Amino acid sequence: MVNLGFSIGDLYFKNPVLTASGTFGYGPEFDDFLDVSSLGGIVVKGVTIEPREGNAYPRMAETPSGMLNAVGLQNKGIEYFENNIYPQILHYDTNIIVNINGSFIDDYVILAERLNKLDKIPAIELNISCPNVKMGGMVFGTNLDLAREVTRAVRAVYSKKLIVKLSPNVTDIVGFARVVEEEGADSVSLINTLLGMSVDVENMTPALSTITGGLSGPAIKPVALRMVWQVAKAVKIPVIGMGGIMTTSDAIEFLLAGASAIQVGTASFIDPKASIKILDGIEKYLIEKGFSDIKDIVGYINRTK
Amino acid sequence: MSKRIEDLKILENKRLTNDVFVLQLSVDKELPEIKPGQFAQVRVDNSPGTFLRRPISFHDVDYENNTFKLLIQIIGKGTERLSKHKKGDVLNLIYPLGNSFILPEKDDKILLAGGGVGVAPLLFLGKYLKAKSYNYDILLGFRNSERIIEIDEYHKIGKVFLTTEDGSEGEKGYITNHSTLSSGRYNRVYCCGPDFMMKAMASHCRKNNINCEVSLENLMGCGIGACLCCVVDTIKGNLCTCIDGPVFNINELKW
Numbered sequence: 001m002v003n004l005g006f007s008i009g010d011l012y013f014k015n016p017v018l019t020a021s022g023t024f025g026y027g028p029e030f031d032d033f034l035d036v037s038s039l040g041g042i043v044v045k046g047v048t049i050e051p052r053e054g055n056a057y058p059r060m061a062e063t064p065s066g067m068l069n070a071v072g073l074q075n076k077g078i079e080y081f082e083n084n085i086y087p088q089i090l091h092y093d094t095n096i097i098v099n100i101n102g103s104f105i106d107d108y109v110i111l112a113e114r115l116n117k118l119d120k121i122p123a124i125e126l127n128i129s130c131p132n133v134k135m136g137g138m139v140f141g142t143n144l145d146l147a148r149e150v151t152r153a154v155r156a157v158y159s160k161k162l163i164v165k166l167s168p169n170v171t172d173i174v175g176f177a178r179v180v181e182e183e184g185a186d187s188v189s190l191i192n193t194l195l196g197m198s199v200d201v202e203n204m205t206p207a208l209s210t211i212t213g214g215l216s217g218p219a220i221k222p223v224a225l226r227m228v229w230q231v232a233k234a235v236k237i238p239v240i241g242m243g244g245i246m247t248t249s250d251a252i253e254f255l256l257a258g259a260s261a262i263q264v265g266t267a268s269f270i271d272p273k274a275s276i277k278i279l280d281g282i283e284k285y286l287i288e289k290g291f292s293d294i295k296d297i298v299g300y301i302n303r304t305k
Numbered sequence: 306m307s308k309r310i311e312d313l314k315i316l317e318n319k320r321l322t323n324d325v326f327v328l329q330l331s332v333d334k335e336l337p338e339i340k341p342g343q344f345a346q347v348r349v350d351n352s353p354g355t356f357l358r359r360p361i362s363f364h365d366v367d368y369e370n371n372t373f374k375l376l377i378q379i380i381g382k383g384t385e386r387l388s389k390h391k392k393g394d395v396l397n398l399i400y401p402l403g404n405s406f407i408l409p410e411k412d413d414k415i416l417l418a419g420g421g422v423g424v425a426p427l428l429f430l431g432k433y434l435k436a437k438s439y440n441y442d443i444l445l446g447f448r449n450s451e452r453i454i455e456i457d458e459y460h461k462i463g464k465v466f467l468t469t470e471d472g473s474e475g476e477k478g479y480i481t482n483h484s485t486l487s488s489g490r491y492n493r494v495y496c497c498g499p500d501f502m503m504k505a506m507a508s509h510c511r512k513n514n515i516n517c518e519v520s521l522e523n524l525m526g527c528g529i530g531a532c533l534c535c536v537v538d539t540i541k542g543n544l545c546t547c548i549d550g551p552v553f554n555i556n557e558l559k560w
Contacts, residue, residue: 025531032308045533053543060526060534062357067526071533074543217356269527270348270358272310272399 002286003293004279006040006260008187008238011122011161013095013261015040016294017251017279020242020265021099021125021165022046022071024275027089033272039279040261041095043125043189044085048101049110051077055132061198061207066217066244067266068196070210072132073101078114090120097163099125103136105150112158122160126151126185129167129192131214141167141192147176151183163240166190168220168227177231177239189240189263190231191224216266218244225257232258232299246274248281255282258299308402308529309337312395316372318388321454324379325422326388327364330396332371339366340405341430342520342552345375346528348397352386358399359383360525362426362497362551365458376454378422402528403551406430406495406518408437413493413516415441417463418480418506421448423498426520428455430495431462442466442491446480446502449473481505491515507555517555521546 004015018041026044027036036042054074061068075081081098089096098121100111108126115121128141128150140146151164164180166173168191177188193214198207224243232239241259245251246267254262267274282294291297313330320326346358364376379385390396406426409415415434417427424445434441444466447453450473459465466485467475476483479502486509496506497520510517523546526532530548537546538559544550 022533023527023531025529029529029531033310054533054536057536057538057543058524059536060524060532062355064354064356066356069526069532069534074533074536269532270356272527272529 002283002291003295004283004286006238006294008123008161008163011095013040015279015282016255016261017275017282018043018097018240018261018263019268019275020263021127023265023268026085027092027096030268030272034276037093039094039275041097042092043097043099043263044089045075046073046099046101046127046130047075047078047081047111048073049078049107051075051080056209058207058209059213061213063196063198063215063217064219066215066219068198068208068213068215069193070132070208070213072210073130073137078111082114082118086118086120095122096120097123097125099127099165101127101130101133101137103133105153107136108150109153109157112154116158116160123163123186124158124160125163125165125189126154127165127192129165129169131167131169131193131195131212132210138167138169138192141165141176142170144175144179148179148183151180151185155184161186163187163189165192166231167192168223168243169195173227174230174234177235181235181237185237187238187240188231188235189242191220191227191243194220194223216244218246218250220244221250225253228254228259229257229302233302245278248278248285251278251282252285252297255294255297256300258302260298307337308399310397310399312397315390315392315394315396317392318390322452325454326377326379328375328377328387328390328396329372330375330398334371336366336368336371336373337401339363339373339401341433342405342426343401343403344528344551345398345400346402346525347375347387349383349386350397352382354382355386357383357526358528359387360402360528360547362520363401363429364425365429365432376422376425399528403547404549406520406552407554409434409439409493411439414491415439416444416486416491416494417441418444418486418494418496418498420446420480420498420502421452422454423502423520423522424454424459426497427495428458428462431459435462442485444468444480444483444485446470446498479505481509489513494518496520504560507558507560510555518552519555519558520551521553522551
């Protein structure tokens with residue numbers, strides 16, 4: 001038996017495979033394909049205070065080895081989440097993490113306060129990196145002072161585990177990781193999508209209604225891996241790595257580079273079972289390499305031999 | 306109804322025109338219940354230029370032999386790759402996905418109307434309705450006589466009216482110009498085809514108080530309601546074409 005568990009502070013995860021926000025719905029969407037409870041955690045679709053319709057169609061474009069999206073945080077708001085969705089996902093025997101979004105610092109604070117009261121939500125992921133909303137989102141994640149301020153404000157009202165999701169659309173992501181760590185974040189997750197665009201040559205128009213959108217998929221993996229490696233060396237809190245993880249091998253790369261856990265995102269669109277296959281694959285890898293604990297390989301490439 | 310993810314064997318890849326082909330796939334175990342209007346998400350393997358699955362509607366379903374057909378038009382690299390598959394190759398599908406056409410009332414005067422490769426789900430729908438003893442007419446539109454596909458199959462299940470844009474066969478024009486539609490004899494229309502065609506049909510049906518359902522072909526990411534990419538603007542807000550559709554009553558749409 002190998003130990004796959006890891007912890008953020010005193011919050012235990014039975015394994016290091018989580019699903020990324022916006023790629024796994026709330027969980028039930030995947031019930032036909034896998035046992036959601038066997039995952040280390042699920043990060044559910046981003047929530048805002050008020051319902052949001054998101055951006056106009058088209059909000060997706062396929063790109064080489066990836067896709068652009070400009071969904072724009074479509075969701076039914078926190079009240080709907082509390083009353084209608086939360087009761088439906090309570091039964092999952094895994095850590096359910098809610099990704100929160102706002103246009104103002106107060107929005108994040110209100111959401112954190114409300115989610116603090118939900119017993120079965122042991123952590124939130126502070127999304128300061130959504131590239132697809134006009135106000136807020138990535139603005140907080142690309143300005144050091146705002147990143148500090150929003151993390152501090154949420155930390156003051158939220159007593160459970162606070163994960164901050166970082167934007168790759170910055171010159172020095174390490175600075176952001178350090179700032180949110182200083183302000184009391186329990187973990188950082190990275191990377192969110194990279195800002196990109198695509199043009200429809202036939203119709204001579206931008207492919208997305210918003211012109212720009214967030215790039216995800218294998219195309220961004222080398223960038224994500226580099227950032228995870230940099231951040232993992234710079235902070236003491238656990239790093240959750242993501243960005244283009246499609247296979248077990250991809251996931252292992254992030255762990256070896258210093259991520260304590262990983263999130264599977266866009267891969268679930270092509271293979272709804274991707275997360276569970278990666279989990280099985282990580283266990284097999286550890287056995288084959290003769291390791292008994294996942295911690296033995298986290299940051300392995302950074303250790304002095 | 307539970308969704309499956311499965312490897313299916315190709316029994317036949319039949320080319321109908323230079324850019325339209327039919328894949329017949331066989332299932333090892335018993336087919337699940339599939340309804341007209343539903344679709345499958347087909348994985349495109351060995352295709353460096355593409356990334357996502359391709360949503361393809363069910364064209365014909367044979368429960369006796371546990372096979373079904375997908376009618377596909379080559380419109381990009383993904384469908385181009387799918388067109389190259391040969392008998393015996395294996396495709397990975399997630400299916401059945403989406404909602405379905407709603408059954409008509411017993412005394413409805415029904416028209417199945419489609420254009421181009423949009424005729425695909427209408428064969429399955431026609432056979433399904435016929436098995437339930439409904440009568441209907443079929444109105445199909447194509448660009449020209451060379452692009453007419455599977456017309457014999459439709460003749461077997463109902464009375465067929467044809468239009469071509471150049472008048473090379475049937476009446477000249479689009480399906481919404483056809484005399485059988487303007488005759489006013491229908492009060493229920495099931496429509497699938499290019500967006501502009503479905504919008505024209507929706508407009509005709511609204512004006513004439515005809516109950517009309519359309520099957521949308523929005524770009525999709527996941528096909529299972531997780532990515533929220535394939536939305537259509539409806540009176541209930543943005544809904545996913547993959548789980549709330551692909552079939553919508555025109556009264557729900559903001560067209």
